[in-house]
Amino acid sequence: MHLIDDADAFIRSKKLGPDAASVDEKTFRERLREKRGAIKPALMDQSLFAGIGNIYSDEILFQAKIHPRTAISDLDDKSLKHLYRTMRRVLETAVAKGAGAEDVERRVPKSWLLPHRGRGGECPRCGGKIATLKMQTRTAYFCPSCQREPPRRASVNRRR
Numbered sequence: 001m002h003l004i005d006d007a008d009a010f011i012r013s014k015k016l017g018p019d020a021a022s023v024d025e026k027t028f029r030e031r032l033r034e035k036r037g038a039i040k041p042a043l044m045d046q047s048l049f050a051g052i053g054n055i056y057s058d059e060i061l062f063q064a065k066i067h068p069r070t071a072i073s074d075l076d077d078k079s080l081k082h083l084y085r086t087m088r089r090v091l092e093t094a095v096a097k098g099a100g101a102e103d104v105e106r107r108v109p110k111s112w113l114l115p116h117r118g119r120g121g122e123c124p125r126c127g128g129k130i131a132t133l134k135m136q137t138r139t140a141y142f143c144p145s146c147q148r149e150p151p152r153r154a155s156v157n158r159r160r
Contacts (some may be wrong), residue, residue, distance in 0.1 A: 002010050016046055017048045017050050021053040021095065023049060025081065025084045027050070031049065032048070035072055036072065037071070038135065039071070039083075040068035044057050054139070054140075058113055058114070058140060059094075060083070060086055062112070063113075064087075065146055067149045068082065069135070092104045093108065105117075112124065113143070116130055120157065122154055128144065128146070130143060131144045
């Protein structure tokens with residue numbers, strides 16, 4: 001923890017994006033459209049949206065029924081709108097329940113993924129086994145039944 005004299009200067013020095021809990025839908029869509037790659041790392045990119053870490057990106061994607069590997073480019077406007085509304089709802093609920101507390105898993109609704117993350121966890125929605133995958137050194141928790149992996153695109157070799 002640090003004391004700072006100028007919050008705006010600190011935010012600029014850390015290259016933080018807008019607070020995810022207060023960003024509007026238009027800004028959310030615009031900032032994501034500028035990004036390539038999978039949605040989970042983008043949600044955790046603090047330069048895009050400050051405040052979404054590993055566990056809340058998992059929860060947002062679980063609630064939105066979006067697989068962590070889904071390419072941002074595969075999300076249409078309707079999907080982005082749904083993702084935005086889900087993000088807002090998850091963050092507002094998490095803050096109200098004491099987000100950041102050591103026992104946050106016990107504070108959030110049992111219908112959330114968060115209390116079920118970990119070895120042998122079961123999906124609170126369908127009862128299936130929670131799966132994991134590594135994404136940029138972080139572990140993503142998700143339900144393979146509720147969050148279907150998007151079909152892989154055929155890669156095109158463009159070497160000449």
